[in-house]
Amino acid sequence: YELTVSDGDVVGRVNGLAVMGEDSGIMLPVMAEVTPSQGPGQVIATGQLKEMAEESVKNVSAIIKKFSDEDISEKDVHIQFVQAGQQGVDGDSASITVATAVISALEDAPVEQDVAMTGSLSVRGDVLPVGGVTHKIEAAAKAGIKTVIIPKANEQDVMIEEEYEEMVEIIPVSHISEVLEVALSGEPEKDGLIDRLKNITGSALEREIGGNTGRPSPQ
Amino acid sequence: YELTVSDGDVVGRVNGLAVMGEDSGIMLPVMAEVTPSQGPGQVIATGQLKEMAEESVKNVSAIIKKFSDEDISEKDVHIQFVQAGQQGVDGDSASITVATAVISALEDAPVEQDVAMTGSLSVRGDVLPVGGVTHKIEAAAKAGIKTVIIPKANEQDVMIEEEYEEMVEIIPVSHISEVLEVALSGEPEKDGLIDRLKNITGSALEREIGGNTGRPSPQ
Amino acid sequence: YELTVSDGDVVGRVNGLAVMGEDSGIMLPVMAEVTPSQGPGQVIATGQLKEMAEESVKNVSAIIKKFSDEDISEKDVHIQFVQAGQQGVDGDSASITVATAVISALEDAPVEQDVAMTGSLSVRGDVLPVGGVTHKIEAAAKAGIKTVIIPKANEQDVMIEEEYEEMVEIIPVSHISEVLEVALSGEPEKDGLIDRLKNITGSALEREIGGNTGRPSPQ
């Protein structure tokens, strides 16, 4: 099935990027929904996630629980890798994709559909480096994506072919609040949400901006 | 055992369609019941579901929990593949069948028994494409089914033999609310239910209708 | 050990029928008890149940929870296959036996001990067909049973030898309420219980009686 990329925006749907085999990238969309729970609230992820992918969902849940205060205790967070198929999902490079989809669903904030992203995430909101950045960017460009978000720590790994350079804008980020700034479409709601994230989990980020030139990046 | 298809309607029973081996389809009915729970409410599916089928039930539960607000927290949702037998159920193509059976049981809304369906489902209500559509439609026609619901994204995959073309009407859909429109028999109750589903999970659908021509389908 | 069949009645004990190997049937009694729970109420089945048998207990529990409203939330339902031995119990053909034993224990309603039964069950109370009906009836007749309940969908499979024809009455049924009508001994209590089951889970049954000639049987 062909993925058609629009310039519209959709709540709870984010274009992720994955690597297949050695040297080819694919788009791997993530959808999220937040619902009342039956028992205690749970985070439920489908798409046959392997161990590292399951752990990345746990790391993302730290930010979600911190971000949304306590009104999540009787809510279930559903995360679906809609094209995972039989082979399932491995690795933690979809962490920022998952986080963005869930925050979009939680806040009813639409996500730009011509944006794609790849990046791991710390439990405190830092965007951590991933593998295969070049192949992923090229796959996004081929699919019609206009903007690709990558971890700042992967900036020097980008070696895309000339033909793609004009097609996509590459935006390196180091905190989840920067991801949301780019990916969410609604200007006013977006900034409120980012402010809150910064205030709660972004203290490391602010500290860095505040003057520490040598803060170690976790990778 | 032979499946006789009637033009009556039954609460909590929906004709699904599955593929056996390489090239033959079969009817696979799903039954559902909603009961008071013992501990915290649970979704309980039987028929020896393999991993992808279990995950598809989790995805369906997102829509059920969203649809029925919070009165499901002390209810158990039972889902039964009544003809799964020893080999069990695999894949996610019964997602819309399961969703329709559960919504029928929950709302006490009868389901048309001369309708059969196949389709995967996102946690937000989008109908996603599946495999084996042609074989499934032919099996439905042979069994006496009058109407077959398939995912819109599978429309171009339909290549049924001439003899079946007269026997069944094929209805392509892209959202669970359209499935319910076709499959539930009671006109007034049905529309109330569909309205609610649209209002709660159908925002993507409405948005699409509202003007975005290029909304990417998740497949 | 020999099973002696009486014409008395006992609460919480029902004669089931099973197939051993290729071509021989045996009596397999099921006992049930309902007790206060320690934590949240549970359904606890013993007799080394294999996967299909465990799932059939889950399907039966749907009817029990629906039937007994919410006073089961702090009760444990114990189900025991008293002669399962080392090899355990497989398949779903004891579903109506289990349902009858639990309803008997729950309602303190005695079960006729010269009745034996075999039949699968949907989560909405439909009696579904099973295998080995002829061997099971013959085993029941040899053991002194007077009445054997079988699924209506298995009526045409009965090919018992002449010598057994006089010994047992065969009663085909299509809903659990008909099973209880035959198996419970107390006339007044029985009808109250059956009425209630019909009102709650028997809507499909009533609908069928109401005029739909072609309602598809789930098998």
Add this chain to the structure above:
Amino acid sequence: YELTVSDGDVVGRVNGLAVMGEDSGIMLPVMAEVTPSQGPGQVIATGQLKEMAEESVKNVSAIIKKFSDEDISEKDVHIQFVQAGQQGVDGDSASITVATAVISALEDAPVEQDVAMTGSLSVRGDVLPVGGVTHKIEAAAKAGIKTVIIPKANEQDVMIEEEYEEMVEIIPVSHISEVLEVALSGEPEKDGLIDRLKNITGSALEREIGGNTGRPSPQ
């Protein structure tokens, strides 16, 4: 280590009987204690129980929960096979031993230490037959036991050597209330406890005494 048998009585300790290998019996004491629970009350059995032994503990728990009404919901029931060793415990023939030890602990009722027992148990209190009765009785006699309780259904299996006939009295029983009558030492407390068990779970027993000559024994 040698087991010395006394004519004293101890709370929460009962002499069980087991078979080792093909043709030798051993004493296998069971100890029980009832304590406040941490979370919801649990039944906790140690001695490396195999699957049938674990299920027999579940069956016993039905009688315990029924017998002690609801004050067990915040209590843990501990059951210990004190000489199980590395090989663990298999089978369900210690069911009446476990039941007696737990009831003794729950009621603070001392158990006669010159009594040993073997017998399976239904969830409704019926004593069901077991294997190896002759070897078990001889082992009990050798250890100095004065009274051995066996299932009534095993009465015809007893073929002990002449030398042991004088040493032990064999008491066949068909309900757990009869086991307690023999094994508990305190006359008044014992009868109160037995009365209650009869009233709650012993209806089958009373019914049998009341006139049904042919009630099928569950074996």
Add this chain to the structure above:
Amino acid sequence: YELTVSDGDVVGRVNGLAVMGEDSGIMLPVMAEVTPSQGPGQVIATGQLKEMAEESVKNVSAIIKKFSDEDISEKDVHIQFVQAGQQGVDGDSASITVATAVISALEDAPVEQDVAMTGSLSVRGDVLPVGGVTHKIEAAAKAGIKTVIIPKANEQDVMIEEEYEEMVEIIPVSHISEVLEVALSGEPEKDGLIDRLKNITGSALEREIGGNTGRPSPQ
């Protein structure tokens, strides 16, 4: 690392004794802490415990829950075999060591550090025999231990070399209250604690003292 034995006392730390390979003993200290719980209280043991060791912790927990009434329902009990290493802990001979460490932590009662111990435990507080007593005593003596507690039932198994006879005092015990009498350093607190243990779980012990000469030891 060398273990230096002091004559001081420490809360929540007890010198256990274990056997390595065929014929050598080692000191194996156990530490315990009691903390507020997050969910329902739990007993959490670390040191890669094998099945028998895990079950011995469950048996010890019976005494702890009984001893400390109900204020343990929102407390976690942490037990740590601090030198278990990669090979982990097997067997049940550290039961009295674990019980002493936990009671020390619970009551803030210091444990004599020149005492070492070995012994299994029943759920009612009886000290049961273990293997390798001689090797364990010699290892304790070499490490500078002054007093070694062993099960009374192992008294006849002690065959230590002459050189160790002067170095350690061997104290055989048959109930956990005797272990605490020797191992806890604080005279007044200790007796209060022992009195309580005797009153609650020590009835068997008192009974024995009261006149029954032939009470069977559980081994």
Add this chain to the structure above:
Amino acid sequence: YELTVSDGDVVGRVNGLAVMGEDSGIMLPVMAEVTPSQGPGQVIATGQLKEMAEESVKNVSAIIKKFSDEDISEKDVHIQFVQAGQQGVDGDSASITVATAVISALEDAPVEQDVAMTGSLSVRGDVLPVGGVTHKIEAAAKAGIKTVIIPKANEQDVMIEEEYEEMVEIIPVSHISEVLEVALSGEPEKDGLIDRLKNITGSALEREIGGNTGRPSPQ
């Protein structure tokens, strides 16, 4: 990816040290976050922890729960080994790193980023010895670390090459309160926190200072 070490401080991030293969050390940072929980509070650790590493997290949790009284019952503690990768984390030598990261997150107390550490931990706060100390110190020195915390019991194992001796200060410790004294940057908050830890879990430590010269170290 290169780890740049700064002289700044960050909340919830601590430089751990690990051994790779036979003879090389690496920096292994640990991040922590404390969030509202959905159900009962949990400790959730990611980085594909092997059994000993999982147990070390349980031991650390004892100190956290003790330290933070009961306000942790509706909080989740997230622990992330941010560079664990596919091979995961084994052993218990990151215990003090994990404890420091969690306490930092819980108290919002910044951690010095030019400090690295290695050390196991008892459930009562004692720092226990680990392996590979020399390789770990050299790896820390190469990465630009100024201060390395090691267990006091490993002091005699340090055999670093001359070139590293000038680069790093080595601080041997025997209690978690000493680790916090060195690693946390904020003077006033730090001392309050240490005082509390000493008062609650540090009784063994104080006792030692109070006069017992020969207190056995647990290793």
